[in-house]
Amino acid sequence: MKEVKKAVRQRVVKKREKAGKNGERNMLKIEGLLARLLDVALVFAGAAIASHMRFNDMSQRTFYDVFIALSVAFTLALFPAFGIYESWRGRSKIGLAGHIALAWLLVQFSGVMVLFSLHHIDIISRLWFVYWTGSTGAMLIVSRLMTHAVLGQVRSAGMNLHKVAVVGCGAHCSAVIRRGVAAPASGFRVVAAFNVAPQGGSLNAKVPTFDDRAAFHRYIRSQDIHELWLALPLSEERVILEFVEEFRDELVNVRFMPDLHSLALFDSGTIELIGMPAINLVASPLSATALRQKDVFDRLFAAAALIGLSPLLIAIAIAVKLSSRGPVLFRQKRKSTDGRIFTIYKFRSMRTHAEAPGVVTQAKRGDPRITRVGAFLRRTSLDELPQFFNVLRGDMSVVGPRPHAIEHDDQYQKLVSGYIHRYRVKPGITGWAQVNGYRGETDRIEKMEGRIACDLYYLGNWSFALDMRIIAATVVKGLVHRNAY
Known part of the structure; x- marks a missing residue:
C-alpha cells in the first residue's frame, strides 16, 4: 500500500x-x-x-x-x-x-x-x-x-521571488543565509535552513532552522521551494550526494556553494576540462568568455585610439627624433600572460646609453639620462601610447597589471608574496595600481608591495565596469602624476 x-x-x-x-x-x-x-x-x-x-x-x-x-x-x-x-x-x-x-x-x-x-x-x-x-x-x-x-x-515587496532553503553548517552557511535575507531585491528569499552539524553550534539564522532531515524534506516539498543551496565544505561529500539524490527528480534547483575562500586565491569559477567540470583554486580568475570579451574590446579600443591619435603620434615621433640621437621607439623585453616574453614599445624618453647585462636602472627624479621632450612624455604618460600596437598584437590589454622589466620580475618575485599571479592576465597600458598612485620608481619594497596588492585586487574583482572606471580615471587624473618622472 x-x-x-x-x-x-x-x-x-x-x-x-x-x-x-x-x-x-x-x-x-x-x-x-x-x-x-x-x-x-x-x-x-x-x-x-x-x-x-x-x-x-x-x-x-x-x-x-x-x-x-x-x-x-x-x-x-x-x-x-x-x-x-x-x-x-x-x-x-x-x-x-x-x-x-x-x-x-x-x-x-x-x-x-x-x-x-x-x-x-x-x-x-x-x-x-x-x-x-x-x-x-x-x-x-x-x-x-x-x-x-x-x-x-x-x-x-514580496513578489516574483524564488524561495530558497539552505543546507550547511558553521560561519560560511550563516553568511550565505544573512546575505540572502538581506537582499530580497535579488529575487531570492531564504525561508528555511538545515543545520548538518547542530553539535557544532547554531546557524545564527533569522529563518526557521531544522535539524531533522525528514521534516526538512517535507517542508521543501510542501512550501514549493524553488532553490536548495548547499553551503557546505568540500569534506561533506556524503551530505551533498544525499541531498542531490533526494531532489534529483523534482523541480528544485540544487546549487553547491562551497566555502573556498580559505583555499582559493581568487573568487573561484567552474570551467570544463577534457569534458569534465573543474573548480579553479589557483588559476586565472577570468573565465574564457570574459577573456574573449576583454580581448575583443581591447583590440577595438586600440584600433580606435591609434586612428584617433595618429596626428599626435606623428608629432611626438618627430619631437623625439629631433630631441636627441637614437631611435624613435624604445624596445624592451617584458612578460605577458603565463610568463610569455614579448617586446614592449614606448616613445624613447632617454638618451641612448649602455648598461651592464642583466641590469636595468630605474629612472629617478632629475635623472640626467632623460631628455626635455622625454621628461614631458613621461610626466604625461604619452610615452606609453605606442603600446596600443602591443594591444593590437595581443601581447597586452588596455587595462591590467603594468609589465615590469624582466630583471625586476626576477628580483621582486622572491621578495613580494603573490607577485607572480599578476601574470595570470595580460599586462595593461594602465591599471588599478596606476590610478591609485602607484607609479614611477619602486625604490622601497613597500611601494612594490602596494602595487602588487592593487594588482591582486584587480584580478579578484575584475569586471568590464571596473575596466571602464580605470580608463576614465586614467584620462581624468592619470595623465599627470607627481610620481611620473
Whole structure:
C-alpha cells in the first residue's frame, strides 16, 4: 500500500514538474521575445535621434536604412552570445551593463567592417554614426537597468521571488543565509535552513532552522521551494550526494556553494576540462568568455585610439627624433600572460646609453639620462601610447597589471608574496595600481608591495565596469602624476 501511494505521489509530482517546466519555458520565451523587440526598437529610435541631432530630420536616407537593418541583424545574432537575454536574477547589474556596452560596440564594429568591405563606408556621416552609437548604447543600458530596478522593487515587496532553503553548517552557511535575507531585491528569499552539524553550534539564522532531515524534506516539498543551496565544505561529500539524490527528480534547483575562500586565491569559477567540470583554486580568475570579451574590446579600443591619435603620434615621433640621437621607439623585453616574453614599445624618453647585462636602472627624479621632450612624455604618460600596437598584437590589454622589466620580475618575485599571479592576465597600458598612485620608481619594497596588492585586487574583482572606471580615471587624473618622472 505504501509503495502504491509513493508511486501515485511520484506521478503527481512529475505531472506538476512537467507543467511547471513548460510554463517556465513559455514565460522565458515570451520575455526573451519582448526583450529582443525592445532592443530592435531602441536601435531604430537611436538612429532617428542621431538623424535629428545631425541633420535636423528624423527620417533616414536609403543607405542609412540598410546600415541600421544590418546592425539590427548583428544585434539579434551577437547579444545572445553575451548572455544578455539570460536570467540575471541575483547577478550584478553593473556586469550586465558592461556586457551590453561591449556587445553593442562589437555590433557597430561588425557593421562598419561590412560597409568597409563593400567600399561604402564614406557614405555614412561619422558624426551621425557617433550620435547613433552613443544614444542607442545609452538607451540599451538604461532600459535594462530600469527594468531590473522595477523588478527589484517588485521583489522587495514580496513578489516574483524564488524561495530558497539552505543546507550547511558553521560561519560560511550563516553568511550565505544573512546575505540572502538581506537582499530580497535579488529575487531570492531564504525561508528555511538545515543545520548538518547542530553539535557544532547554531546557524545564527533569522529563518526557521531544522535539524531533522525528514521534516526538512517535507517542508521543501510542501512550501514549493524553488532553490536548495548547499553551503557546505568540500569534506561533506556524503551530505551533498544525499541531498542531490533526494531532489534529483523534482523541480528544485540544487546549487553547491562551497566555502573556498580559505583555499582559493581568487573568487573561484567552474570551467570544463577534457569534458569534465573543474573548480579553479589557483588559476586565472577570468573565465574564457570574459577573456574573449576583454580581448575583443581591447583590440577595438586600440584600433580606435591609434586612428584617433595618429596626428599626435606623428608629432611626438618627430619631437623625439629631433630631441636627441637614437631611435624613435624604445624596445624592451617584458612578460605577458603565463610568463610569455614579448617586446614592449614606448616613445624613447632617454638618451641612448649602455648598461651592464642583466641590469636595468630605474629612472629617478632629475635623472640626467632623460631628455626635455622625454621628461614631458613621461610626466604625461604619452610615452606609453605606442603600446596600443602591443594591444593590437595581443601581447597586452588596455587595462591590467603594468609589465615590469624582466630583471625586476626576477628580483621582486622572491621578495613580494603573490607577485607572480599578476601574470595570470595580460599586462595593461594602465591599471588599478596606476590610478591609485602607484607609479614611477619602486625604490622601497613597500611601494612594490602596494602595487602588487592593487594588482591582486584587480584580478579578484575584475569586471568590464571596473575596466571602464580605470580608463576614465586614467584620462581624468592619470595623465599627470607627481610620481611620473
